[in-house]
Each structure stands twice: as C-alpha cells, then as structure tokens.
Amino acid sequence: MTATQQFTATPIGMVHCRLKSKAEVPKNYSESSETGILEIYPAYLEGLKGLKAGQTIMVLFWLHQAQRDLLQVYPRVDRSRGLQGVFTTRSPMRPNPIAVSELKVLAVRGLELEVSGIDMIDGTPILDIKRSLSTGLERS
Amino acid sequence: MTATQQFTATPIGMVHCRLKSKAEVPKNYSESSETGILEIYPAYLEGLKGLKAGQTIMVLFWLHQAQRDLLQVYPRVDRSRGLQGVFTTRSPMRPNPIAVSELKVLAVRGLELEVSGIDMIDGTPILDIKRSLSTGLERS
Numbered sequence: 001m002t003a004t005q006q007f008t009a010t011p012i013g014m015v016h017c018r019l020k021s022k023a024e025v026p027k028n029y030s031e032s033s034e035t036g037i038l039e040i041y042p043a044y045l046e047g048l049k050g051l052k053a054g055q056t057i058m059v060l061f062w063l064h065q066a067q068r069d070l071l072q073v074y075p076r077v078d079r080s081r082g083l084q085g086v087f088t089t090r091s092p093m094r095p096n097p098i099a100v101s102e103l104k105v106l107a108v109r110g111l112e113l114e115v116s117g118i119d120m121i122d123g124t125p126i127l128d129i130k131r132s133l134s135t136g137l138e139r140s
Numbered sequence: 141m142t143a144t145q146q147f148t149a150t151p152i153g154m155v156h157c158r159l160k161s162k163a164e165v166p167k168n169y170s171e172s173s174e175t176g177i178l179e180i181y182p183a184y185l186e187g188l189k190g191l192k193a194g195q196t197i198m199v200l201f202w203l204h205q206a207q208r209d210l211l212q213v214y215p216r217v218d219r220s221r222g223l224q225g226v227f228t229t230r231s232p233m234r235p236n237p238i239a240v241s242e243l244k245v246l247a248v249r250g251l252e253l254e255v256s257g258i259d260m261i262d263g264t265p266i267l268d269i270k271r272s273l274s275t276g277l278e279r280s
Contacts, residue, residue, distance in 0.1 A: 005265065007149045007202045009236045030273060044235065046211040049225035057227075060238055062147045071186040085189035087197075087269035095184065096149045096267045098200055100240055125145065127236045129227035133170060134274060 009062060011125035012047075013040040013111075017118045022065065026119045027076060028090055029101040034118035038103075038126055040111045051113070051129075055105045060128040061120050066097035102132050149202060151265035152187075153180040153251075157258045162205065166259045167216060168230055169241035174258035178243075178266055180251045191253070191269075195245045200268040201260050206237035242272050 017036030019025050026032035038059065040048060051057070070093040072083040086094045103115040157176030159165050166172035178199065180188060191197070210233040212223040226234045243255040 005151055007204075007265070009147045009149055009238070011145055012235055028273070044211065047225040047227045047234070049212060049223065050221075050228040051225060058240065060236070060240070064147075071184065072189060081190075083189065085187040085191060087184075087187045088190040088271055090271050090273070094187070094268055095152055096200070098149075098238065098268055100198065100200070100270065125147070128234055128238055130240070131228055131230050133168070133230070
C-alpha cells in the first residue's frame with residue numbers, strides 16, 4: 001500500500017436546494033436553517049429502510065467544486081492566526097474534498113429526503129448517509 | 141451529472157495499530173480506548189500546521205476491506221428489528237465505505253499523530269482529517 005493508491009467513490013444521490021453559488025452557502029450546517037432535498041438514486045432505495053422524519057443523519061458529500069491542491073488556509077474567524085493546515089479546519093479545500101454534515105430529516109418520500117441544515121450548493125453529489133452518533137437515530 | 145459519475149480519493153496516510161483483524165475492532169470510536177498512530181504521508185505535512193496534542197479531530201477512513209454491495213444489514217444491538225437500510229446504521233458495509241471517527245490527539249511528532257479511540261484495523265487508509273465540531277479544536 002502506497003501513497004499513490006486510489007479509491008473510487010460513486011455518488012448515491014444529489015442535493016437539490018436554492019443555494020446556487022458558494023457565496024450563498026452557510027459556512028457550516030450548525031449555522032444553517034436552509035432546507036433542501038436529498039435525491040437518492042433508485043439503485044440505493046433499499047439502503048433507506050428505517051429512515052424516518054425526525055431523525056438526525058450524518059451525510060457525506062463530495063465537494064465537486066473544491067480546490068484539492070491547497071494544504072493551508074486562513075481560518076475564517078480569526079485571520080490573525082495566519083495560515084493553518086487544512087486538517088485543523090473545516091475548509092472545503094482539502095486533498096479529498098469530502099464534507100460531513102449533520103442534517104435533520106423533515107420528511108421521507110420514497111427516494112427524496114427533505115432535510116434542514118443544508119450547507120452545500122445545489123447539485124452537490126452525496127456519497128453516504130449514516131446514523132448520527134451525536135443525536136437522532138436510535139442505537140443500531 | 142448522473143449516478144455513474146465517479147470520484148477518485150487518494151489516501152493522505154495510514155493507520156498503524158495493534159488491531160489486525162476485523163473481529164478485534166471496537167464497534168465504534170466512542171467505545172474504543174485503543175491507541176495507535178496516524179502516519180501522514182510526506183506530501184501532506186503542511187496540512188498539519190496547527191494540530192496539537194489535546195485536540196479532538198474528525199478522521200475519515202476508507203474501509204478497504206468492507207463489502208460495498210450490501211444495502212441492508214442486521215443492526216448489531218437489536219436484531220429483532222430485522223434488516224435495516226445501511227444508511228440508518230454505522231455499518232462498515234455501504235456503497236462508499238468511508239468511516240468517520242472522532243479521535244483524541246495524544247501527541248504530534250512530525251508526520252506521526254498518536255491518537256486514542258482507534259476503531260480501525262492496522263493498515264486502514266486515511267482520507268481526511270478535520271476540526272471536530274463536537275469538541276476539541278478551537279473554532280476556525
């Protein structure tokens with residue numbers, strides 16, 4: 001196993017929301033009251049069994065517009081600290097641009113999950129949904 | 141954009157720990173007191189700037205041994221519920237086998253991060269490290 005090994009991730013769905021540009025996007029889910037739809041592709045329907053309105057889910061996104069070759073950024077709150085390693089931040093810019101958000105499920109309609117807490121632009125690919133450990137789904 | 145779009149993830153490092161088989165691995169990080177080393181590859185050293193002992197980090201792993209074609213599993217605690225969709229669980233088996241753990245940084249030695257909370261087998265590839273939103277790193 002070497003640093004040049006690669007893995008292939010395939011989207012299980014896509015976000016639909018009113019945020020069309022990065023400038024409009026809340027800096028993270030804990031600051032967002034945006035609602036939107038997680039469209040899950042038909043091949044993955046079975047994986048949603050047991051998902052219900054009222055649960056909190058952890059959602060992984062592939063930030064398809066993020067720059068991947070940046071290793072240091074200015075933290076958004078305190079620029080006086082200077083450049084910080086991306087691995088100490090939640091910056092979307094990182095070698096593997098995977099975002100992790102905790103979203104509240106408002107409604108489940110077949111392959112469409114209505115959620116609140118959206119901090120992604122419309123069209124962002126979804127890689128995974130998990131039980132949240134912090135709140136939400138019962139232990140499984 | 142279609143369901144057949146794919147993305148390429150490249151490991152930024154690898155876990156080293158005493159857990160050699162899946163049977164030995166704690167079911168998740170909140171139940172683990174295992175310590176281990178996150179070896180970060182030299183190309184990513186700059187991204188660690190600001191990372192310190194005492195911080196809690198969110199670490200994303202690619203579960204290279206996980207089955208990817210399973211969409212329902214028996215939840216480990218309550219089998220009486222029957223098969224549940226993988227997207228309502230933390231099962232390692234899922235279409236994109238990416239795990240998310242919160243680990244405590246015990247020491248930083250150049251490219252080696254000593255951590256506790258390991259719930260991965262030795263040799264598991266690391267995809268990303270982020271500031272934890274639940275605890276740990278100061279806001280950035």
